[in-house]
Amino acid sequence: MALRFDNRVVVVTGAGAGLGREYALLFASRGAKVVVNDLGGSRTGEGQSRAADIVVKEIVDAGGVAIPDYNSVVEGHKVIETAISNFGRIDVLVNNAGILRDKSVANISDEDWDKIFDIHLKASFVTTRAAWPYFKKQKYGRIIMTSSNSGVYGNFGQANYSAAKLGAIGLSNTVAIEGAKYNIHCNTIVPTAASRLTQGILPDEFFNQLKPHLIAPVVVYLCHEKTEDNGNIIESACGWATKIHFIRGKGSLLRTSLDDDVTPEFVRSKWDAINDMSEARHFSSNTEASAYLGDIIEKLKNPSPKSQFEDDFNFSSRDVILYALGIGISTEDQDNLKFLYENHPDFATFPTFSVIPGIILSMTSGLAQSALEKTFDLSQVLHGEQYVELLQPLTTDGKLITRGRIVDVMDKKSGALIVTGLDSFDSSGQQIIRNQSSTFVVGAGNFGGKSKANDQVIPTIPPPNRSPDFTALCKTTTDQAALYRLSGDFNPLHIDPNFAKLGGFSKPIIHGLCTFGISVRAIIKQYANNDPTLFKAVKVRFTKPVYPGDTLKVEMWQEGNRIHFRTLISATNAEVLSGAYVDLFNVVKSTKPAQSIPESTSNMASLNSDAIFTAIEDKVKADPAKAKAVNGVFLYKITKDGKVVKEWTLDLKNAVVKQGTPSGKADTTLTVSDDDFVDIALNKLNPQTAFMKGKLKIQGNIMLAQKLGPLLKTDAKL
Numbered sequence: 001m002a003l004r005f006d007n008r009v010v011v012v013t014g015a016g017a018g019l020g021r022e023y024a025l026l027f028a029s030r031g032a033k034v035v036v037n038d039l040g041g042s043r044t045g046e047g048q049s050r051a052a053d054i055v056v057k058e059i060v061d062a063g064g065v066a067i068p069d070y071n072s073v074v075e076g077h078k079v080i081e082t083a084i085s086n087f088g089r090i091d092v093l094v095n096n097a098g099i100l101r102d103k104s105v106a107n108i109s110d111e112d113w114d115k116i117f118d119i120h121l122k123a124s125f126v127t128t129r130a131a132w133p134y135f136k137k138q139k140y141g142r143i144i145m146t147s148s149n150s151g152v153y154g155n156f157g158q159a160n161y162s163a164a165k166l167g168a169i170g171l172s173n174t175v176a177i178e179g180a181k182y183n184i185h186c187n188t189i190v191p192t193a194a195s196r197l198t199q200g201i202l203p204d205e206f207f208n209q210l211k212p213h214l215i216a217p218v219v220v221y222l223c224h225e226k227t228e229d230n231g232n233i234i235e236s237a238c239g240w241a242t243k244i245h246f247i248r249g250k251g252s253l254l255r256t257s258l259d260d261d262v263t264p265e266f267v268r269s270k271w272d273a274i275n276d277m278s279e280a281r282h283f284s285s286n287t288e289a290s291a292y293l294g295d296i297i298e299k300l301k302n303p304s305p306k307s308q309f310e311d312d313f314n315f316s317s318r319d320v321i322l323y324a325l326g327i328g329i330s331t332e333d334q335d336n337l338k339f340l341y342e343n344h345p346d347f348a349t350f351p352t353f354s355v356i357p358g359i360i361l362s363m364t365s366g367l368a369q370s371a372l373e374k375t376f377d378l379s380q381v382l383h384g385e386q387y388v389e390l391l392q393p394l395t396t397d398g399k400l401i402t403r404g405r406i407v408d409v410m411d412k413k414s415g416a417l418i419v420t421g422l423d424s425f426d427s428s429g430q431q432i433i434r435n436q437s438s439t440f441v442v443g444a445g446n447f448g449g450k451s452k453a454n455d456q457v458i459p460t461i462p463p464p465n466r467s468p469d470f471t472a473l474c475k476t477t478t479d480q481a482a483l484y485r486l487s488g489d490f491n492p493l494h495i496d497p498n499f500a501k502l503g504g505f506s507k508p509i510i511h512g513l514c515t516f517g518i519s520v521r522a523i524i525k526q527y528a529n530n531d532p533t534l535f536k537a538v539k540v541r542f543t544k545p546v547y548p549g550d551t552l553k554v555e556m557w558q559e560g561n562r563i564h565f566r567t568l569i570s571a572t573n574a575e576v577l578s579g580a581y582v583d584l585f586n587v588v589k590s591t592k593p594a595q596s597i598p599e600s601t602s603n604m605a606s607l608n609s610d611a612i613f614t615a616i617e618d619k620v621k622a623d624p625a626k627a628k629a630v631n632g633v634f635l636y637k638i639t640k641d642g643k644v645v646k647e648w649t650l651d652l653k654n655a656v657v658k659q660g661t662p663s664g665k666a667d668t669t670l671t672v673s674d675d676d677f678v679d680i681a682l683n684k685l686n687p688q689t690a691f692m693k694g695k696l697k698i699q700g701n702i703m704l705a706q707k708l709g710p711l712l713k714t715d716a717k718l
């Protein structure tokens with residue numbers, strides 16, 4: 001059905017040209033009787049002309065009904081009077097008239113300011129006020145206010161115009177509320193059109209596309225009697241339209257109770273949350289917007305330490321995959337695809353992702369800061385220890401509510417140690433994650449506090465007093481921290497060289513939790529067959545920083561379902577994670593241990609001596625002659641000029657490889673790669689070929705020379 005305006009009387013102000021003319025023509029073509037108001041002044045509001053006559057003639061020539069009106073809109077009652085005296089009624093008022101007096105703020109005279117406000121804002125009010133009694137009496141009226149993107153966003157040189165145009169939105173909002181019960185609807189149009197107001201301001205090519213007649217149908221639709229919209233702001237240009245909304249973020253409390261004051265420091269600690277628009281929403285009325293303030297006052301009346309440091313954590317498969325990449329999980333191992341591909345049938349979240357909601361809350365909530373009277377900044381903060389326990393399996397997307405609290409504060413002289421508890425719950429209130437995190441604030445010690453931990457602090461546990469059962473090498477990349485930070489710990493210490501210097505480091509360091517994730521990855525691979533559901537908990541202490549590019553050596557000891565571990569920097573043997581352990585629900589030894597972890601990302605070229613000897617023993621048991629022959633295999637370290645500087649003995653009896661001389665003065669246990677070595681020992685693989693293929697991974701400058709006796713076809717030195 002065509003939208004008709006038969007017997008309706010429409011007043012369009014500023015209808016002598018541009019948008020107003022298009023509105024007038026379209027209304028008339030739809031049966032309306034139109035008052036074509038235009039004083040006929042210049043773009044800046046000077047002088048008068050008979051522009052309205054031309055538009056009226058166009059309408060009449062096309063068979064429509066229209067009369068001109070030459071009153072200034074500032075005397076809006078006269079414009080409305082023209083409609084009443086000529087047509088006996090008014091149904092639609094389109095406040096469109098406008099002029100420009102563009103100048104930068106310092107150069108706007110009082111007159112320029114007042115003139116713009118009079119014509120754009122006051123005139124829209126006085127015409128509306130004059131039409132109001134008629135609208136109210138007939139219980140019907142449609143009003144259009146005209147705003148501008150200059151008002152919504154501001155525009156250089158248009159302070160007066162911008163202010164008036166945003167004022168038009170405010171005026172419309174209240175007119176809409178007051179008129180609703182009388183079926184008087186008021187909406188705002190935000191047009192961008194080629195008109196005398198925009199000529200010379202918009203670039204020519206753009207200007208030519210902004211035909212005003214493309215906007216007129218939007219205004220005409222909004223004014224139809226069947227259109228229910230009221231209080232809307234609609235932007236339109238070049239054959240496109242959209243609604244504009246004011247939205248408000250979720251915001252943040254700036255004090256902890258009604259008795260507290262707001263401090264600038266607290267505001268600073270909450271600034272990210274104040275600026276976070278991820279959960280922004282629109283309120284349709286002042287009442288609705290203010291109701292929320294009631295909730296805030298209720299929260300402040302009943303402060304609870306939990307709600308004070310609480311935040312929602314929304315995550316998707318993208319976050320889960322980004323985290324996995326951040327801790328070096330790579331597609332080079334097909335078994336890792338389940339952590340990297342959302343369509344994989346076993347798509348899973350790597351369990352140490354569970355630290356992310358807590359660390360984000362810590363970074364944004366000011367939780368640790370709240371424990372100390374002294375303020376401190378991120379350049380002083382080092383991650384001290386971390387415990388995380390999974391109470392329920394992690395999903396690959398969802399929403400968790402994380403609550404933080406202070407567990408303990410210690411004075412360690414060189415720094416303050418703040419222990420926080422960070423628990424995450426799903427929307428049903430079930431706890432999913434238990435986190436405990438210590439922050440070492442360098443230089444904030446000596447405040448007279450206690451130095452020993454209370455019994456809520458989960459302790460580290462030293463590893464058993466024996467050689468590690470398994471060692472894995474994990475290479476970090478130069479961009480490890482740059483990638484890891486995208487999971488939510490944006491501490492500049494890990495990316496900004498100048499900031500790192502402030503913290504006393506020669507260059508940015510890797511996040512403690514990244515080193516932690518990489519280490520747990522090696523353990524899950526070795527002792528849980530890469531199955532994330534076997535993970536229960538992990539605890540570590542961060543003892544030294546790690547730099548991107550460092551190769552990590554993870555030493556592991558199995559004690560039942562607990563895997564003790566420590567992580568060192570391979571090149572220096574400096575211990576970076578200590579007193580650490582992973583608790584598993586069950587130990588399932590990897591079917592593809594060390595060498596299945598890809599070299600390019602993790603370089604886990606390690607040797608499980610147990611596995612080697614078990615394998616060799618199993619195979620040679622069937623053939624005692626072979627066993628005898630294998631015993632006493634020697635490995636030599638050969639310098640570049642060909643000298644033998646070290647040698648290693650394969651001691652089957654004791655199931656170890658020992659450093660020493662062939663005469664048997666062994667002193668160091670060497671860990672070498674396993675399956676391939678077994679194959680070499682059993683003569684299934686030529687060592688030279690294995691070495692060339694990169695399958696034989698021997699640490700440092702150790703080259704293989706062999707006296708493999710009858711088992712090898714050659715005794716060549718490599």
Ligand SMILES: CCCCCCC[C@@H](O)CC(=O)SCCNC(=O)CCNC(=O)[C@H](O)C(C)(C)COP(=O)(O)OP(=O)(O)OC[C@H]1O[C@@H](n2cnc3c(N)ncnc32)[C@H](O)[C@@H]1OP(=O)(O)O
Nearest residue numbers: 362368382383384385412414440491511512542543544545
């Ligand atoms: C605000 C939001 C929260 C932000 C969370 C973190 C955000 C992340 O972006 C930050 C990071 O990831 S930083 C990277 C990871 N962490 C590190 O590299 C720290 C490495 N550790 C160190 O340098 C030192 O241990 C160091 C400097 C920590 C301590 O060394 P020293 O001052 O030499 O201390 P030391 O003499 O060895 O010991 C003094 C007492 O302190 C205890 N202690 C030492 N290291 C500890 C640690 N890491 N955790 C907990 N306690 C620790 C010692 O046991 C000793 O206690 P006591 O006197 O009672 O025996």
